[in-house]
Amino acid sequence: MEQQRNRAVVVGAGIGGLTAALALRARGWDVTVLERAASLAPVGAGIGLAPNALRALDVVGLGDRVRSLAAWQGDGGMRRPDGRWLVRTSARAAIERFGGPLVGLHRATLVDLLADALPEGVVRTGAPAALADPGDARRPARVTTPDGEIEAELVVAADGIHSAVRPALFPGHPGPRYSGFTTWRAVVPTPDGPFAPHETWGPGRLWGSQPLADGRVYAYAMAAAPAGEHAAGGEKALLQRLFGDWHHPVPAILAACDESTVLRHDVHQLIDPLPAFHLGRTALLGDAAHAMQPTLGQGGNQAIEDAVVLAHHAGPGRPVPAALAAYTAERLPRTTAVVRRAARTGRLSMLSARPAVVLRDTAMTAVSLFGPGLILRGFDGIADWRPPVGDSPARVS
Template identity: 80%
Template sequence: MDHHRAVVVGAGIGGLTAAVALHQQGWDVTVLERAAALTPVGAGIGLAPNSQRALDVIGLGDRVRELAAWQGDGGMRAPDGRWLARTSAKAATARFGGPLVLLHRATLVDLLISALPAGVVRTGLTASLADPGDDRRPAVVATPDGEIEAALVLGADGIHSTVRRALFPHHPGPRYSGFTTWRVVVPAPDRPFAAHETWGAGRLWGTQPLKDGRIYAYAMAAAPAGAHAPDDEKAELLRLFGDWHHPVPDILAAADPAGVLRHDVHHMPEPLPAFHRGRVALLGDAAHAMQPTLGQGGNQAIEDAVVLAHHAGREPLPSRALAAYTADRLPRTTAIVRKAARVGRLTLLSARPAVALRDGLIAAVSRFGPGLVLRGFDGIADWRPPTAAERPRVS
């Protein structure tokens, strides 16, 4: 066994971040991706200060911050345009050390790939876990090209992770949350607007600027699992949101029906007993899939990657390194999964009295200052990664 070899199953945001972090510590890393090419979906991702600080560990934090487009006011609105709560990039920076950075997923993937040597990422390969290994024998990953032995295997293969099922076959896995999401990227409308998230009755819409001048918009609505529009998803969005405040109608008018993405939201309300077994660790959605209501799915995957590399570099015994990783990450991510589910229930209230009470309480509390929206991220966006001084290289 090569004692410095790591195999990452899945080339998503978490898997690529882990690959970069391990490579910088001296590991020989291979990333196995079943897709034929790395072509991220046409959607944005919000990186909060917690994940920006994690990216500082691998030298990419400042490059991400340069892509920040949110400079002014923002907050929460009602469908008729009323502001329920206001905040700003300045307030976010004062509270957490930086604002939210919205960027296209393809941009983030390109940044991560640029930090890896050529040939590390191998696409078009379906990988499965053949043996998790232990302190005395390597883990084994099976591919169509043969088996690969590794000192460390990372399952970063998403919400329907085959690595997770191999490690914990009796865990119930992800569950449908009760709502679906849409995402679209369009040119900016002619009339200006403030970044916002708008809460309606059983529906939500968000509009955020990207640095390149485009707009990332997302929507949520309660729906049966597996449902689809009878015509196309742009038409469905028009039915649900077409009469909401500016800039929602302009964004929908600019959307290409073929570019509207729709996905049911699944999450894992029952936490795993651990994020590891043998020489194998799980990260991101494979470990703790969460609702997108806090915008923390990708952020937590990036945190996972940096913390895992930290422990893998400090402790030569995989049993101890990965147990420390589980101890660090399982309580934090379990709490965030549960909080995201609570926010999801609040967001998608549909009964008129409940919606009116919710909106009234938000508006009343917001009068005390611009921090209402931000306070929900206390304990999340203020997280800090292990310091560089605590991260010795693998020897």
């Protein structure tokens, strides 16, 4: 009987994969997480969690814990490189509109919370996995590992933007494409002198500074660049050339950066949506399913949403192929819309021609005169999402 076949294998122990493991265990699944890396020591910097992701974390019992450890984003906004405010945002207005705060914390903190909530032995590190058979209504899925083959009634591929499972499921899909932009991220001690959380847009590049609760600052930057390029003199030196004359606290943050801790990654996106997020008994989740630009800060948030929606549909007694079809039906339209909205925001933020930059900045300043509510409308349908109840799916237009 279907309800007796409750073994799930999650490929990838990132934020989405670990959340999926927790959510599936809560629904009665026996879960194994296979992680290629030798440890869960996270590679990354900070992450912003919007109310939609925090409500999803409430489903697995970690929402309040995250809220207690994270820095709640205060009043801030968007600026020009010279420091002039283009848009001011209100933390209170965001909470009233979306039902909760935007918070920031180090990715390591979130990964540790998720991993610690799982029983010992659920996560196997140093365990690369390949999909041997996605399964169907009559046979289980199969994955191969260095220790042998594992059969499972459900396989969840949370193996990232360069997923090995995705092309195995959809070999004709073009896969992720380079957006034309690269990003840098770092976490540094808080510099002297007060500053408000901000994102600053210049010609063809942007910078963001977000305080963390532990006394450090999560800094990120994005700029147009050829794919695969790296700075011959080091990434810190390049960042100082690009952003060193911008407003406080940007120069101080750059001065505090250590070259070894600056992370650079080209931005790839699945701008062409997949035909589905599943095949047979195998589902895709997070960046493996819908990699997006970071311009809305929703990549990890959408992976967390995926995890709880997948577990919601894969409840006791429901045939797995039918559950995954419902998962695709709920998640594919929403995430496709978010991917496209992030791409539009990316194009706007990376404008480089002076007339276009002046027009953009003037328009943003004019819109801000109507108050923070008008600016926050850009996150309507995203940050106000709530986990599904019964058979009512959530949508974004």
